[in-house]
Amino acid sequence: MEVEAGLAGAPMEEERELSNRVICQLTDSEGTPLGAPIFLPESAGPKELQQLVNKLLKNEEKLPYAFYVSDHELVVPLGSYLQKNKVSVEKVITIVYQPQAVFRICPVTRCSSTIAGHMEAVLSVAFSPDGRHLASGSGDTTVRLWDLNTQTPLFTCKGHRNWVLSIAWSPDGKHLVSGSKTGELICWDPQTGKPSGNPLTGHKKWITGISWEPVHLNAPCRRFVSASKDGDARIWDVSLRKCVICLTGHTLAITCVKWGGDGIIYTGSQDCTIKMWETSQGKLIGTLKGHGHWVNSLALSTEYVLRTGAFDHTGKQYSSAEEMKKVALERYNRMKGSAPERLVSGSDDFTMYLWEPAVSKHPKTRMTGHQQLVNHVYFSPDGLWIASASFDKSVKLWNGITGKFVAAFRGHVGPVYQISWSADSRLLLSGSKDSTLKVWDIRTQKLKQDLPGHADEVYAVDWSPDGEKVASGGNDKVLKLWMG
Numbered sequence: 001m002e003v004e005a006g007l008a009g010a011p012m013e014e015e016r017e018l019s020n021r022v023i024c025q026l027t028d029s030e031g032t033p034l035g036a037p038i039f040l041p042e043s044a045g046p047k048e049l050q051q052l053v054n055k056l057l058k059n060e061e062k063l064p065y066a067f068y069v070s071d072h073e074l075v076v077p078l079g080s081y082l083q084k085n086k087v088s089v090e091k092v093i094t095i096v097y098q099p100q101a102v103f104r105i106c107p108v109t110r111c112s113s114t115i116a117g118h119m120e121a122v123l124s125v126a127f128s129p130d131g132r133h134l135a136s137g138s139g140d141t142t143v144r145l146w147d148l149n150t151q152t153p154l155f156t157c158k159g160h161r162n163w164v165l166s167i168a169w170s171p172d173g174k175h176l177v178s179g180s181k182t183g184e185l186i187c188w189d190p191q192t193g194k195p196s197g198n199p200l201t202g203h204k205k206w207i208t209g210i211s212w213e214p215v216h217l218n219a220p221c222r223r224f225v226s227a228s229k230d231g232d233a234r235i236w237d238v239s240l241r242k243c244v245i246c247l248t249g250h251t252l253a254i255t256c257v258k259w260g261g262d263g264i265i266y267t268g269s270q271d272c273t274i275k276m277w278e279t280s281q282g283k284l285i286g287t288l289k290g291h292g293h294w295v296n297s298l299a300l301s302t303e304y305v306l307r308t309g310a311f312d313h314t315g316k317q318y319s320s321a322e323e324m325k326k327v328a329l330e331r332y333n334r335m336k337g338s339a340p341e342r343l344v345s346g347s348d349d350f351t352m353y354l355w356e357p358a359v360s361k362h363p364k365t366r367m368t369g370h371q372q373l374v375n376h377v378y379f380s381p382d383g384l385w386i387a388s389a390s391f392d393k394s395v396k397l398w399n400g401i402t403g404k405f406v407a408a409f410r411g412h413v414g415p416v417y418q419i420s421w422s423a424d425s426r427l428l429l430s431g432s433k434d435s436t437l438k439v440w441d442i443r444t445q446k447l448k449q450d451l452p453g454h455a456d457e458v459y460a461v462d463w464s465p466d467g468e469k470v471a472s473g474g475n476d477k478v479l480k481l482w483m484g
Contacts, residue, residue, distance in 0.1 A: 022078055024093045026053065029384060029401050030339050037092050042079025049074070053097050064100040066443075069093060071399060071406060073443060098384055101424035103313050105467035106484030107439050108429075111453045112469075113151040115479045117144055122473025124167045124460050128176075130311040131466030133190055134481075135176050136473055137164030143178045143186075144479075145193055148469065151481055155193025159186045168210035170221035171309030172324055175238055177224055179207025185226055187238050197241040205229035211259040213279070215309035216332045219325035223279075225265050227257035233267050235279060245282035249275055255295060261302045261332050261341055262358065268295030274345055276357055290363050293349035297377045301342035301400060304381035304421070305335045308465045313423055315466060335383065342400070344386050346374030352388055354403035365403030369396055376418050380425035385442065387428050389416035395430050395440065407445040411438055420463040420470070429470060431458035437472055437482070453480060 020042050026034040026049075034056050040048075046067055054062045067074040074081055074095065082089060120139030127134050134146045143157040143164055162181035169176050175196070176188045183203035187196050209227040223244070227233045233247040233254055252270035259265050264285070265277040274288040274295055300306065310318055310327035318324040340358040344367075347353075352367035352374055372391035379386055379400055386398040395409040395416055414433030421428055427448060428440045435456055439449040456475035463470050470482040 020079075022082065022089050022093055024078075024095050026056070026095050026097055029096060029098055030337075034097070040078060042082070043077050045077040046074060049095065049097070064102060065097045066100055068096040068098065071404060099382070101382070101426070103424060105422040105424045105427060107427055107448050108451070108470045108482040108484055109449055110483060111451070111480050112483040113481045114453070115146065115151060115153065115481070116477070117153045117156070117479070118142070118477050121475045121477060122460060122479055123163060123165055125462045125471045125473045125479065126167050126169055127462050127464040127469070127471065128169050128173050128190065129171050129308045129465060130173055130315065130317070131464035131468065133173075134471055135167050135169070135190070136460075136471075136479055137167045137178050139163045141180070143167060143176070143188060145176075145190060146479065148481075157186075157188050157193050157195070159195050159199060160184070166207050166210050168212060168224065170212045170224070171215040171307060171328070172219060172221045172321070173311070174220060177210050179210055179226055181206040183207060183228055183230065185210070185236065196238065200236055200241070200243065202234055202243045202246070203228040203230050203232065205253070208253065208255050209257040211257050211265070213259050214261055214306045214328070214332070216261070216325055216329035217263055219321040219328070225257050225259055227254035227267055229253040231269070233257055233265065233277070235265075235282065245279070247277050247282050247284075249284050256298045258298050258300050258303070258343075259306070260300055261306055261336065264357070266298055266343060266357070268298045268345055270294040274298065274343070274355075286357065286361050288345075288355055288357065288361055288363070290353050290366070291345065291347040291349055291351070293347050295345050295347050296373065296375060297346040299344050299377045299379050299386070301379045301383035302332060302336055303379055304423070305331045311465060313466055342379070342383070344377045344379065344403075346377040346388055348373040350374065352377060352386075352398075354386070367398055367403050367405065369405055369408070370394070372415070375416065378419050378421060380421050380442075381423055382425040385425065387419050387421070389419045389430060391415040393432075395419060395428065397428075397442065397445065409438075409440045409445070409447070411447050411450070412436070414457075417457070417459055418461050420461050422463055423465055423467040429461055429463050431461035431472055431474070433457045435474070437461060437470070451482060454478075
């Protein structure tokens with residue numbers, strides 16, 4: 001059935017020629033149609049489409065949407081777009097609507113402070129889930145916690161005997177775990193900067209990644225998984241202070257690990273595979289094969305809500321673990337929708353794969369285009385985009401649902417080591433060997449802000465979940481905070 005759309009500001013008089021109207025089908029990002037195909041005037045643009053989608057979805061509060069035709073954002077009236085792109089009006093035009101964040105993050109534009117303290121390179125930086133605290137790990141064997149109000153060092157956490165390679169906050173914000181080059185892990189109390197118990201030992205080689213069990217599955221947070229160069233992943237319980245399960249099966253080093261929202265752990269390895277583990281007994285439940293070389297990086301479409309748990313941009317705090325678990329589950333379900341959790345992998349073979357592990361052990365898409373190894377992959381908080389950083393000096397943007405290539409961001413003159421998203425999914429941050437940070441605008445697909453200032457390679461970057469601050473660290477041993 002075809003229906004007429006009566007849109008404000010877009011009258012449809014009978015006497016107007018039919019050629020001034022276009023038959024369109026609105027769909028969501030997954031391809032589910034919203035109503036029947038509909039005749040729209042060529043003068044209709046994003047504003048009119050916004051009104052229409054809100055009306056069709058019966059939204060009580062009007063929500064912001066962006067619109068895409070063939071993966072290109074529609075920012076002009078339909079007629080102008082179709083003319084410019086020589087699209088035939090004979091066919092049904094599919095318009096994809098994407099909900100946008102109702103809040104807006106300002107791009108960071110200046111370095112607000114440069115904090116000395118570490119004696120060697122800063123190898124990792126991570127904001128707490130509520131964005132109120134910041135931790136860093138360094139080649140000087142310490143973890144440091146920083147006071148973001150005064151922008152000064154708060155605690156120096158000593159206990160490791162070698163470089164601190166990896167750090168991870170529990171999604172309830174109560175613990176910080178760090179892993180070192182000797183393979184030991186230490187759990188810290190962020191309130192005091194003191195270790196909560198002895199170092200956790202078991203790994204025979206250095207730690208390559210740490211991921212916490214999502215708070216919507218278990219609150220308060222107790223379990224996390226660590227991955228190591230020794231080829232094993234281990235699940236630890238912080239209240240029992242010991243390893244409860246060892247995940248053995250990879251034939252070479254594990255390079256990255258993610259604990260998924262449905263309770264499955266994913267490990268990527270130099271044996272070119274990704275393995276899936278259930279977490280009650282540690283059984284191997286699947287192997288994802290496709291890459292021709294080492295798997296370097298894994299990312300989940302739900303990663304942002306898994307990392308932040310119950311905390312969002314409003315800064316609301318919670319008094320009980322039950323309340324936190326309930327809110328985290330609501331946020332997770334809302335973000336995930338009816339679609340399966342997606343996984344993206346980046347490799348030394350220059351390619352990436354998009355997977356829907358709950359649906360199939362075969363990749364959904366092979367993503368090619370990088371000319372060098374892919375170092376870091378990351379889904380946007382809304383799960384609609386994937387960004388990838390490579391030694392080919394570029395950052396690439398892909399459709400987070402189909403895996404289709406969207407744009408390449410060029411500007412760095414050295415390998416790109418790490419990327420991070422703004423909480424509203426509108427901006428992307430990259431840090432490079434060329435000593436700069438760059439902020440990219442997803443909508444215009446252009447450089448938004450160039451942030452020089454570091455004296456040497458930038459190894460680690462993070463954008464705080466509240467969107468207000470960016471932290472970076474690298475070979476010049478200083479921590480830099482950047483503000484809007």
